[in-house]
Amino acid sequence: QKEVEQDPGPLSVPEGAIVSLNCTYSNSAFQYFMWYRQYSRKGPELLMYTYSSGNKEDGRFTAQVDKSSKYISLFIRDSQPSDSATYLCAMTRMIYNQGGKLIFGQGTELSVKP
């Protein structure tokens, strides 16, 4: 079983739709939860991060973490064609002086149609 599971899609939605992207994980020690966006043949771009459980909002993006269910979500409101990309969830636990290697989901490919 993978530590982080993410539906690879592809997911296709019309412009203006609300998009819901999700990941589940098995390691209860994870503390920080991130969402990255990766355009084709580019490096991942950090979108949002959340520490422990709760919600975080940034413009059209909302990240949710439910540690009791080991489930995280990213919502995109009023989706735009420019949001078309692969979205990667990632998580880590920080260990003093050992850093925090990121464990990634497989990524969900999103296409927003005009």
Next chain:
Amino acid sequence: NAGVMQNPRHLVRRRGQEARLRCSPMKGHSHVYWYRQLPEEGLKFMVYLQKENIIDESGMPKERFSAEFPKEGPSILRIQQVVRGDSAAYFCASSPWGLAGASYEQYFGPGTRLTVT
């Protein structure tokens, strides 16, 4: 403020040759992570380095792969005697200092796409 820089962006090597991938972290960052993205797979952690120290190499293949981050200059990921299975995109990420040594924030470079023929 320049982001994470990686070079070369594309690298073609024949089987048995050596590949050297370079990563210059963001200004003020002294922590570097290397990840590999194989076709149809997600990003996988390889190694975490601070200046002149390898902190976590739990994701590095046992043979042919090595990494360094010298006091001066970029971090280098070195692959000796490359095989076709090494073909992948290699990304480095840099991180500022945080309470755990490195921050949870990691900023990725554009990657080096290695093709082994």
